[in-house]
Amino acid sequence: MSLKYTLLGFLSFGPMTGYELKKQMDQSTQLFWHAALSQIYPTLKRLEEQGLVTFDVEPQSGKPDKKIYTLSEAGQEDFMTWLSKPVDKLSPRKVPVLLKLFFSGVLDKETVLTQLRHQQALHRVQLAYYEQEIKPYIEQMVEVTGMVREGVMWELTRQLGEENERTYLRWLEQAIETVEEKL
Amino acid sequence: MSLKYTLLGFLSFGPMTGYELKKQMDQSTQLFWHAALSQIYPTLKRLEEQGLVTFDVEPQSGKPDKKIYTLSEAGQEDFMTWLSKPVDKLSPRKVPVLLKLFFSGVLDKETVLTQLRHQQALHRVQLAYYEQEIKPYIEQMVEVTGMVREGVMWELTRQLGEENERTYLRWLEQAIETVEEKL
């Protein structure tokens, strides 16, 4: 359901093609919402059928013609209604590693430590990504577009991501110690 | 795919019915893996067809007969193979609130603050749940079953959940301040 609003949301920033929407998502919301092109294209089609977006075709040679989507008035309204509504539930997560760790009491110490160290590597990369890629990207985006209010919210979501990674890394150190001692 | 291993995992603790498996999940893994009964029953059936579990029927009156599932040797093997394998990717998250906040630059200050305060309430409840329900539950479980090694891992996953909630709450306070000042 929320892919719909991701697309409407980005289109509220300006007209775009499906391909460009995908790139936008990859550079920003992919941390809390992502989708493949094979899901985006049919969804845009459906949104057009529902009258929430319209599109113009820009002919190209050698590539398929561009379909540039624009948010309609009905789409803008639908989007704003969704946006203003408070979220009343915590979103249930699915985290395969935690599931594995939950059952890892039967494993020997070394296998669990390997798993934890592996996670450390992954989360260090992710933290660096938040600090070194996303942060400047947002700053640049705000500068170029002048979207200051939006920038405040973008930066807030980025900060949560960064803090989550720090928490995870702190926990991993603690977890490694605990496993070394007690398992 | 991981529901399979959740079920095999709990069955590695001992024979159980589908209904009991659901209860186990609700009291422990639901924080990082959950499922409805309407998904659990067909999955158990499939696992039985694949020879990973077997079941005995315990007749009852007034209720459907109990189907008590037991992990087979093949199931045990499959489970252990999965368990030992390192997880090599971060699991992509989908967090509707963050998506909403990401696009909330167009909203007025008060609407965003309402959203954030609402989140505060939800996460305070969740934190209390980790501290006051899950923690004693794990302790009691270890005492009753003597599963000390497993208990170490259960407690570790709980601690991450708790820390995540604390991080979220800290971030919310910061976010509220930022929105009050800058939006």
Next chain:
DNA sequence: ATGTCCATGTAACGGGTTACATGATTGC
């Protein structure tokens, strides 16, 4: 030569949710 970027899509499949169906017992 090989791979990535651009730009569109379809088809098959799998995972997961919601709704529906049955029916006795226990607690408020």
Next chain:
DNA sequence: GCAATCATGTAACCCGTTACATGGACAT
């Protein structure tokens, strides 16, 4: 009287992933 607990399941649907298909431009 009404909801929750126990205990099983099926059917329809939606969301999302993987694989497949096309084909030129440009970089390594």
